[in-house]
Amino acid sequence: MHRVVHAVWPPLVFGVGFLALWEAVVEVFDLKPYFLPPPSAIWDQFTSNFDLVWDATLVSGGNALVGLVAGTLFGVAMSFLLMRFNLLNELLTPLAVALNAVPIFVLVAVFNNMFSITSEVPRRLMVTVVVYFIVLVNVAKGLRQVSPTHLELLRSYAASPTEVLVKARVPNAVPYLFTALKIAAPAAVITAFVAEYFGGSQNGLGSRIVSNIASSRNAVAWAYVLGACLLGLVFYLVSICLESITTHNRGLDPGGATT
Amino acid sequence: MSAVVVQGVSKVFNQGRPNQVDALVDIDLTVEPAEFVSLIGPSGCGKSTLLRLIADLIAPTTGSVTVNGKDAHRARVDQEYGMAFQQAGLFDWRNVAKNIELPLELKGWDKQRRAERAREMLELVKLGEFADHRPWQLSGGMQQRVAIARALAAHPPLLLMDEPFGALDEMTREHMQAELLRICAETGTSVVFVTHSIPEAVYLSHRVVVMSPRPGRITDIVTVDLGEGRDDDTREDSEFFKKITEVREALRAHQPGRSDRIGQAVEDR
Numbered sequence A: 001m002h003r004v005v006h007a008v009w010p011p012l013v014f015g016v017g018f019l020a021l022w023e024a025v026v027e028v029f030d031l032k033p034y035f036l037p038p039p040s041a042i043w044d045q046f047t048s049n050f051d052l053v054w055d056a057t058l059v060s061g062g063n064a065l066v067g068l069v070a071g072t073l074f075g076v077a078m079s080f081l082l083m084r085f086n087l088l089n090e091l092l093t094p095l096a097v098a099l100n101a102v103p104i105f106v107l108v109a110v111f112n113n114m115f116s117i118t119s120e121v122p123r124r125l126m127v128t129v130v131v132y133f134i135v136l137v138n139v140a141k142g143l144r145q146v147s148p149t150h151l152e153l154l155r156s157y158a159a160s161p162t163e164v165l166v167k168a169r170v171p172n173a174v175p176y177l178f179t180a181l182k183i184a185a186p187a188a189v190i191t192a193f194v195a196e197y198f199g200g201s202q203n204g205l206g207s208r209i210v211s212n213i214a215s216s217r218n219a220v221a222w223a224y225v226l227g228a229c230l231l232g233l234v235f236y237l238v239s240i241c242l243e244s245i246t247t248h249n250r251g252l253d254p255g256g257a258t259t
Numbered sequence B: 001m002s003a004v005v006v007q008g009v010s011k012v013f014n015q016g017r018p019n020q021v022d023a024l025v026d027i028d029l030t031v032e033p034a035e036f037v038s039l040i041g042p043s044g045c046g047k048s049t050l051l052r053l054i055a056d057l058i059a060p061t062t063g064s065v066t067v068n069g070k071d072a073h074r075a076r077v078d079q080e081y082g083m084a085f086q087q088a089g090l091f092d093w094r095n096v097a098k099n100i101e102l103p104l105e106l107k108g109w110d111k112q113r114r115a116e117r118a119r120e121m122l123e124l125v126k127l128g129e130f131a132d133h134r135p136w137q138l139s140g141g142m143q144q145r146v147a148i149a150r151a152l153a154a155h156p157p158l159l160l161m162d163e164p165f166g167a168l169d170e171m172t173r174e175h176m177q178a179e180l181l182r183i184c185a186e187t188g189t190s191v192v193f194v195t196h197s198i199p200e201a202v203y204l205s206h207r208v209v210v211m212s213p214r215p216g217r218i219t220d221i222v223t224v225d226l227g228e229g230r231d232d233d234t235r236e237d238s239e240f241f242k243k244i245t246e247v248r249e250a251l252r253a254h255q256p257g258r259s260d261r262i263g264q265a266v267e268d269r
Helices: A002-028 A039-048 A050-084 A086-099 A104-114 A121-144 A148-156 A161-196 A205-214 A218-250 B047-054 B072-077 B096-106 B111-124 B140-151 B170-187 B198-204 B232-236 B238-253 B259-268
Strands: B004-013 B021-031 B036-040 B062-067 B081-084 B158-162 B190-195 B207-212 B217-223
Touching: A002 A039, A039 A050, A039 A218, A050 A086, A050 A121, A050 A161, A050 A205, A050 A218, A086 A121, A104 A121, A104 A161, A121 A161, A148 A161, A148 B081, A161 A205, A161 A218, A161 B096, A205 A218, B004 B047, B021 B047, B021 B217, B036 B047, B036 B198, B047 B062, B047 B158, B047 B190, B062 B072, B081 B140, B096 B111, B096 B140, B111 B140, B111 B170, B140 B158, B140 B170, B170 B198, B170 B232, B190 B198, B198 B232, B198 B238, B207 B238, B217 B238, B232 B238
Parallel strands: B036 B190, B036 B207, B081 B158, B158 B190
Antiparallel strands: B004 B021, B004 B062, B207 B217
């Protein structure tokens, strides 16, 4: 408990100090609300519009979650196929790694053309694609990078390929999966927001931010930004909790896998 | 029936290609039941290759390998041997007892029988109270003891070890050697033991097989008779030092580029 308090108070004091400074700067320099609203005004808008912010959060959060789950399932399934078929692995892995460096979420503009204008499918599809590649690259690595001693040992027991998969490869890949989720969860939320900038229904956090800025309701837009930040944090915290459970069980340091 | 019979075995890697390597030529070796045999030699002499041939992890180019009266492949499928490596190779996601149970799981033993055997093996390696610990909570020496318990879990008549104590500090290493001798005496297990260390080979073995590289072959076999009740005093015994010298000279005699010393080494004796 003491350690938690010790770790929490410096950023907490810094955060509160930052907000106070922000408030003071707006006050002292008499900044206009359309330029930068003070935190107090943003908080007022956040609390008075809470129901609207909450609804928009559910839409964006729902899209991110659906995409995260679908992308994870497809990614895990594909990584098993890659492990089974070496040729497929050699063809796809470099591509998947390269795609991680490309802002592929702009593809949502193309997806929007394929579905009706009110559909959430293009956004969810976009999140799915982004998550898919992150999970695929990491889990495939976990399935392959089994210690040579473990493989030799299992061979000395005359273990079948299926037994090697169940006893060594899959358990070895579990921490890689959770590291992938730690990377993919915030990416899913970001992709869900950004996807809303490319059209479709005006119901998510991203669209609300755009429309409120367009009508010069800056403080309201900031209230939605606050909602977006909180949603991103929730996704991230859940994913690191999941990861810490597996790493704790194995005495590992968190973070060994890559994007 | 002999624990291991290696007859006329040779192993060629990358045969017919420019990087062809004659890893082993004309290897004949027999290991008797409850006998402890060490393989020693410089890097590249093929001692680990020979161990892997006995384990049927690789196939010989010519010749035959028999383990406990069965051909090497059959012996592997029947788990006629247990194996331990330089890395303990424990599975982080299993506790100590479940690690020991792994070979029994693959043999299809039921849960209760596995648990009983794991307890028995933990007592054997004196780690009874660590059954529920995770491997990473144990020291290197303790991990290696768990690896030995796992290798012997199915009560195989033969134990194959590839520099199992190579990564341990000197004190732990000597302790582990004494423990290994005790375990082998209690279980009557035969051992083929690959090592770089001359004192280790002499202390542990009934016979030390000296090998030389390019191509890998057996150049000498030194018989050691230090009695069955070896302890720390054995390490200060004059017979112990005499055998160390004998093995060292056997190694030197066949070192490439040192043929001029052979006469010298013989004169020293």
